[in-house]
Amino acid sequence: MSASAQKHDVFQAIADPTRREVLKLLSERELPISEITSHFSISRTAIAKHLKILSEAELVSGRKEGREKIYRLHPEPLSELKQFYDQFWSNRLSVLKHIVETGGENSGLKLIPSETEKKEP
Amino acid sequence: MSASAQKHDVFQAIADPTRREVLKLLSERELPISEITSHFSISRTAIAKHLKILSEAELVSGRKEGREKIYRLHPEPLSELKQFYDQFWSNRLSVLKHIVETGGENSGLKLIPSETEKKEP
DNA sequence: ATTATATAAAACCTTTTGGTTTCATGTCAA
DNA sequence: TTGACATGAAACCAAAAGGTTTTATATAAT
Known part of the structure; x- marks a missing residue:
């Protein structure tokens, strides 16, 4: 088989x-x-x-x-879905590119200030 | 919108x-x-x-x-795929059920002996 | 033996898909 | 202004999708 x-x-x-x-x-x-x-x-x-x-x-x-x-x-076989999804969304340079290019809008992810920057306002 | x-x-x-x-x-x-x-x-x-x-x-x-x-x-929108996938594969009782029922065959997951059982053969 | 259940298989129908070809239109380059 | 792109849009087509109805068959229950 x-x-x-x-x-x-x-x-x-x-x-x-x-x-x-x-x-x-x-x-x-x-x-x-x-x-x-x-x-x-x-x-x-x-x-x-x-x-x-x-x-x-x-x-x-x-x-x-x-x-x-x-x-x-x-x-x-549904793992193929995850694979496909990951192709676009996980551990991929293209995602970083996307975020950088768009500043993160609509990406579902955000570029946020680092911890140290956030603390003590 | x-x-x-x-x-x-x-x-x-x-x-x-x-x-x-x-x-x-x-x-x-x-x-x-x-x-x-x-x-x-x-x-x-x-x-x-x-x-x-x-x-x-x-x-x-x-x-x-x-x-x-x-x-x-x-x-x-591809996140819908992940959602769908997760519905069947992540953190779901049905997955455990599936594994228990089938003994893990074809599940992509396995029931393996615990660390302590495995050691010292 | 008879009837009711549960499915299988085939024939048929309508709409959607995935393509094509043809013609029209806006834009860049000489 | 005259072509050479790059698309847009429409008409048309064959095949696949998603259903239905009808007919047949095996199994369960009376």
Whole structure:
């Protein structure tokens, strides 16, 4: 097992709000399709398709138990999100550049006076 | 400024690989459309559309300078990604649950023997 | 054996996406 | 003022997304 052709990647998988909701549901406990469906206003078939996409992205897996299929979350691939995020926001020169260039506006970070400067006003 | 109707959100914006590449490019320095286009094999028009989507998600902004339009990155909204990621992976009971239930397989985390147990074999 | 549940699979439909090509417009350079 | 850029905007297209409905199948419960 290794190189999977992966028709759907994590980024695509989480692009849809319904799919994000499903993941949230499954983060609490594993659930059969029917129960997942009950949380939404769309058809069971539609949910099944969403689950298929999520499982292609390896974010969930389903096992059949009796007549129902029970899905469980596999949060691992979400680390790609963090990676992507970090590419722009963590320990990166570009962030410093951004802050310097903009003076920190809108950066979510601020250039603040040092401790020593702040104390004793 | 506040409630923006936001036709495209961050998740949708980064769903497309080309768009992710564009963001990467812009993380180095701001660039005019033509130059961005030169990094891809698709038309300038297509790139312009991608930029529109990115700017609807407020991930980039463009200013017109002379005859060219220069785009710059606005990484702030990407924090939504981290938020989403953290929802599943950080400081969450569900993570512990997941680890306990699976014994840590595929979790990216492991249950290892404590220091004292490990020492002196 | 019969019926109700839970899902699977297929066919179909509409809207959105990701592209293209074509034409118009503003700006810089000769 | 005449081109040569750099874009903007519109029309058009094929394929993918997100749904629905219908039909079939396996399993549980009576």
